Amino acid sequence: MLRILFLIILFFLFSANITLALDVVYPTKQELKINAQSTFFAGNVNPKSTLKINNESIKIWDKGTFVHYMPLFYGTNEIVLEETLNGKTQKTIYTIKRDKPTGISAPILPFEEKVADEILYTKTIKDRATIRKKATKSSKRIVDLPKGVVLYIAGKQGDYYKIDAKGDSQFWIHKSNIEEPVNVTKMFMAEIKTPEHYSDKYYNYTSMAISHPVLYTLEQNHKKLKLTLYNTVSINNPSNKSNNVEFIFEDENQVLGYDVLFEDNKLILRRAKIADKINPYAPLHGIRIFIDAGHGGKENGAMGPTRVPEKDINLAISKKLIKLLKEEGAIVSYSRIEDKTVSLYDRIDMAKDNNAFISISIHANSLPNGKNPYTEHGVETHYNNENAKVLAFIIKNNLVSDLKLKDNGLRKSSLALNRPTNPISVLVETAYMINPEEYQKLQDDKFQTQVAESVKKSLKQFMILLKK
């Protein structure tokens, strides 16, 4: 009996070694269309195998990982993958179609201006009603308004309404964010009363009674912060005929986190302050930091060539970082310390609810079709607002030098987790999931600790800069 069992075990051990095991993680289908000049093949084979793609020998990395850059021609591209082991070969064929550009672009929809003496009234019907610079989804976001903001409409283009606001700026809102505009007899200007200033442990507040919530913009320019309220008059200054009210706040230090809230017929501008004096020997002591491990639960994020999901790597690094920051005396909050689904906006709310001074979102990177994983890789940090640029720069530089990774740039980009102006928000792309060397490193416990150490060091350096 025992001898049979032994033979069975031996058989399985042996057969595992001779099994062809080609697993293509990307592209995800064998027949598909990709309208880009290239794609890449990422996946894994039995580490003892050899792999050819269109007769070219492919390097096999740790655990059978392979990543291959593949230019695409117009028409049908047939790509043959051949895994060979102990004289046995298995072929898998991919058929990828690439269309020739037609030169026809989407028609530009006309702008339909409202009738001259018509006054079109509407209101936002949901929170995070995005105001954009142009009538397209891809155009710059100006502000996310809460539910109940009164707006007047100047015209329409496609699915976007142009907002009637005095000044040079253009403001557009998608129709899904507002009530169907109705004709009214009069434009009601919002009225504000004299602002009150007060503060607590975390913020300086400027609060003013307002007759109804309005469109506003907040712009940071170096040490200045400008709040503009549109279609608003100040009852203390009725002679001002501009229909806009502006406030300028000037800080002697760098502008920290800031945001606007509408509460109980009040508009409140919050400007973060540092709760306690920064101790140069323990600069994170008492500092509230939010750590966001990207993706989680149903959201894998990028998938590595051996099917390790990005969410696991983000979580491992984040947990180490949370521990290190706590050891420095920081007050740490986080989006998750387990594998669970958390929506992007819940993450942002958690950071605000915890009065976080800084928010760091941890990710590992991937690439779209048309890019080469062997030339585009390394560390990237992403900021959206000027108040996060210095921190993003410090984190990127430290990661590049501490981990000996390629510098893939400090990037200004609009992502859910770096868009808030409060807290100071940075998104870190530690390294690339689809670069074989970096993918190997990302799974290494020591490397993950080094990433966490490097981010901690950067946060300390940033706080010391704020002290000066």
Ligand SMILES: [Zn+2]
């Ligand atoms: Zn990610």
